[in-house]
Amino acid sequence: MASPRPLIACEHCASIFRRHELAPGEVASCGRCGTTLWRYSGLTLGGWLALALTAAIVFMIANAYPVAKMQVQGMEQQASLLDALTVTWQQQHWVVALMTGAAGFALPMTQLALLLWVLYPLSRGRLPPAFRFCMRLLGLLRPWCMVPVFMLGVLVAVVKLSGMASVQPGFGLAGFALLTILLTMLGRLSPHTLWRYAEDTGVVHAHVPQERQGEILTGCHVCGQVQAVALADPEALHRCHRCDAPLHLRKPDHLARTWALLISAAVFYIPANVLPVMSIDSLLGDSAHTILGGVIELWQMGSWDLATIVFVASVLVPLTKLLSLAALALFIQFGNTSNLRQRTRLYTMVEFIGQWSMLDVFVVILLAALANFHGLMEISAAPGAAAFGTVVILTMLAAMSFDPRRGWDMEAAGTQIADRAPPSGVEQISAGVDGRGVR
Template sequence: MTADRQPLIECEHCASIYRRHQLEPGETANCARCGAILWRYSGLTLSNWLALAIAALIIFGVANAYPVAAMSVQGMTQQASLLDAISITWRQGHWVVAVMTGMAGFALPLLQLTVLLWVLGPLSQGREPAGFRVAMRLLGFLRPWCMIPVFLLGVLVAVVKLAGMAAVSPGIGLGAFGILTILLTMLGRLSPHVVWRYAESVGVVPVHVPQAAPDQILTGCHVCGQVQALAREADEEAEHHCVRCDALVHYRKPDHLARTWALLLAAVVFYIPANVLPVMKVSSVLGDSAHTILGGVVELWEMGSWDIALIVFIASVAVPLTKLLALILLLLTEQWRSTTNLRPRTRLYQMVEFIGQWSMLDVFVVILLAALADFQGLMEISAGAGAAAFGVVVILTMLSAMSFDLRRSWDLEGQSEIESAPVEGRRQPAPGAGQEMG
């Protein structure tokens, strides 16, 4: 393929445009401007990805069919699966917590696997899947909200917290969730852009290579990654439709500062009750007690589980506070029209995106404790108002990060241009199963 017919790719962080070429095993293509990873070499075929998705769906069924742990008190044993924990939380009247954990731990991961199977099956046979464009938009929406790894860590924390109170043993479901976490992490490499590249490679979708006229500017579709030319003088908030997938395309996210500030300030408001109100209430024959997030950390520390206490402190205290402060910094530096330290600010934004979902740890811990310690008349644990507020903080901060448009900060350095020079390449160890296709 000649250079002028090579597909184009846009860096999602700084909006630089590159020609996408084939990589050698172990190579990664990085943006020469901001340093973000553009694409990786992958040795996996569509059939390999399909096999991984099928295996993940089978393990998903096992993980939810069997208990993750069992607790024994005075001859009574209580087993709990994820679905048991959600059901008991709902029965106790904590519907917000039950819905949040049910969606993040069960419904959305199941839907994500279903979508992947829907598209990978036909693509592996060289056919375009029915509803391919809609499925890719749905996949892009689902990926950030699937929190199986967070739930797995929540199980481990819950087992440690209960170990000092009663005999607690892991169940088959715990091992299955461990395997599922590995498989979903691998499948997490299949972003909508990557799936569209596989569809290009088997020839079921077209590849457009636009040539920008002097009065046009190039931008990429957030759904399929197709780079296309838009009129330079057009309002950057005007609506356009992708030439390939028909998704709505904006040159930049409209009103991103207002939306990001609104969501962020709402998160700050909920952050106060999330830390002041109890996230967990315990009723037993010895009396009733309530625990805040910091109270739970102190309790773990006093039990001697300093390592678990540190994990909970990082996930439930340090991470949410870091996200709030980092987003405030990013917003202020853009409003001040600062062009300094753009690369470190890009790394900061990537960190905020990565740690977003891990703050849900304490919410999963609470519902598992409620399911395992469900001994009527002897002991009962239930979620507190702080758990619902904390879950809302997680959702609002994630939405706030998604609303922020880092490309506008890079725009202050000047308009992006098509760069034909090779991107930075750095040799990595032998490619793993989860690497993206170049």
């Protein structure tokens, strides 16, 4: 008798499905909340390994060459990402240097190293050393790797400086453009996906649990393994029996943590927009620029497209995240279960746009490195840049703390859920908690 197919849990509504093989081009979505569960991939483990190795080589090239060059009165200054970080550190803006250095260099490099570490043994049919630890670390790092944001920051910085002097893109910019494409493709290799590859390879066991009285099926946030846990205490701490990660049926105290982080972000949002994010010291005098001031400057230079991008990324996106997460938290707090599918899509959007608000911070450090002509012109970060980076971090942490499954739990507790036909490729086993609900 064939063994039952592995189970998969929807991270946004807690529905449980059996995992089926997909045909080329197919996508399996949750029939309850619409979240994408997994996609068909034509790449083998060897193909993913080649892609990761290419990305690692491109990463080294992109950071070894300057992303832009600037010429003023016969003097030339060129800057790579590492140059920008060094100049920012020397100017004693340590918080800004640490934030951008981690998001643009250290964490993406670690992410690629982890992928290479696990993909090579898996492609040879072996379990990678320290596989469980590597997958937990990869899951923590993925949201904070911001190479695409840095690449867009280079383009904005080049346009900003083009009105002052001769600025040319460097070879490193082409490297970051290619690296952005490769990392976007590798973004599909989540820890859950790698664990499924390990299951298919046969190096780890895929346990298929049975739900018994007083228990409920839930998925591990690290490895995706569905397992049965006691329903009596939803806040209790369990351990995943496959990867040993801490496991809660629902995120404990999610509203308290979400509100605390949102309020903190709102407090920092004021100085981030009021205080200057950049100061310029030149022969013509000193000046300071806020975020909105930079948007207006780009608009006046005729770069309406970049002005719009910066305005959306640096003004609208943080405000949208704050208001959206506050609305989602209020809905849960007051027991409102209307439009849950739309609210789940809103939460997914908030998660996706989280990192793009770091755009202006990257722009500032690049301007500081390119316009570093002692005695003629110097650009440096200002207090608003650190405040703005803090807003980005706090809003991302708030989104991670919020648990959208709580709204679906309340719907299941208060109403009889109608049967829904699961989409092609999945077989629904459970629609979250039973009628008692989880609070």
